[in-house]
Amino acid sequence: MRSIDVEIVAKEVERLFIEANYILPDDVKNKLEEALVYETNPLSKDILNILKINYKKSEEMIYPLCQDTGMAVVFLEIGQEIHFENGFIGDAICKGVENAYNKGYLRKSVVADPLKNRANTKTNLPPVIHTEITKGDKLKITVIPKGFGAENQSAIKMLTPSDGREGIIDFIVSGVIKSGGKGCPPSVIGVGIGGTFEYAAILAKKALLISLDKPNEDPFYKDMEEEILTKINQSGVGSQGIGGNISCLSIKILTYPTHIAGLPVAYNYCCHSTRHKSCVI
Ligand code: SF4
Incomplete structure (x- = not known):
């Protein structure tokens, strides 16, 4: 003991x-840098640059x-x-x-x-x-x-097994696009698939803790993450909903075994300010 x-x-x-x-985690900063490269709308690019200035100032402990x-x-x-x-x-x-x-x-x-x-x-x-x-x-x-601007844009749904991969993608993509600028995009979306009603939501929150630099080890879910990301970014929502080709920085999926009759799915919306920190004692 x-x-x-x-x-x-x-x-x-x-x-x-x-x-x-x-202090914004390095993986989120890296994704914002990447977004600056791929964003073509000058207004959205301006916003991304402002976000960069913001996190640098914040690191100096000037303001959160x-x-x-x-x-x-x-x-x-x-x-x-x-x-x-x-x-x-x-x-x-x-x-x-x-x-x-x-x-x-x-x-x-x-x-x-x-x-x-x-x-x-x-x-x-x-x-x-x-x-x-x-x-x-x-x-x-x-x-x-x-933050609850982003938390409020999250959702959970009890899909049926026959809804399958396409049903999950439709649920997440349509919901995130409908949120527009409300959750302070560019977003990070944590997805939980499986378990029970409440456990899918906990998985979705935990998925936000996965490093954005780390690709999913399962090729099936890696492919799904990429498809969801591409479809959300094709929506043209852009940074803060102002229009552009980067609306989402990353999709992270976590799964758990579930019941034969069900397919619980939850997504937890997080904003460009995806904050978390850990320690081990
Ligand atoms: S950046 Fe995130 S925490 Fe801040 S207001 Fe927007 S959603 Fe809330």
């Missing part, structure tokens, strides 16, 4: 949320990548040989989130009740926490500050 002080977890969560909000610093999503991979000491792990994560949003001057965007009075909690709490038990004695923490 290995003991981990939850105070260390709180400090790491604080650091990760601040860094994620100020975006004013919407997101709802805090945390993925925990907890080795089964870990024992947490000095408190409850859930409280430690909340402490880390609250400190990050205070010390990092990040906007607090969470309302306590989704329907009644929608009063801001003023702490950006609570976060959404997903936990998975893994082998060994390591703890992996991944944080995603998820």
Whole structure:
């Protein structure tokens, strides 16, 4: 059994949320550079150049990548040989989130009740926490500050097995094109196929964590990712919906076994500010 002080977890969560909000991952920067090469509409090119200036300034810790610093999503991979000491792990994560949003001057965007009075909690709490038990004695923490301009453009559908590959592609391509500029394109789309209703959505969010530089190892899904990407980019939506040939930077698909009668599919829309950060303790 290995003991981990939850105070260390709180400090790491604080650091990760601040860094994620100020420093764009290299793979996203690379894709934005690529987009600058392939974009032919001068207005969309201007926007891509502004996005570049924006992430460079943000890296100097002058201001966050975006004013919407997101709802805090945390993925925990907890080795089964870990024992947490000095408190409850859930409280430690909340402490880390609250400190990050205070010390990092990040906007607090969470309302306590989704329907009644929608009063801001003023702490950006609570976060959404997903936990998975893994082998060994390591703890992996991944944080995603998820802006809702993009989150709102996500969708889930219970397709039937006969809808197949084409049904999935139609569902994603038509939905993403219909979103136009609302999700702050150029986008990154995480796709979850299989599992159950809720698990497809979790897979879609996890797919946003895959490096954009890493092609899918399965030729079938690699081909599907490329077809979806091409069709979305042929739509002409462009950066921020202003028109152009780059509307989407990358499609990432994750799959899981499912029931004989079903084909759950979810896609999680993410904007040009695809932010996440991980550490292993
Ligand atoms: S969708 Fe992304 S870039 Fe647009 S406002 Fe939200 S976080 Fe910012």
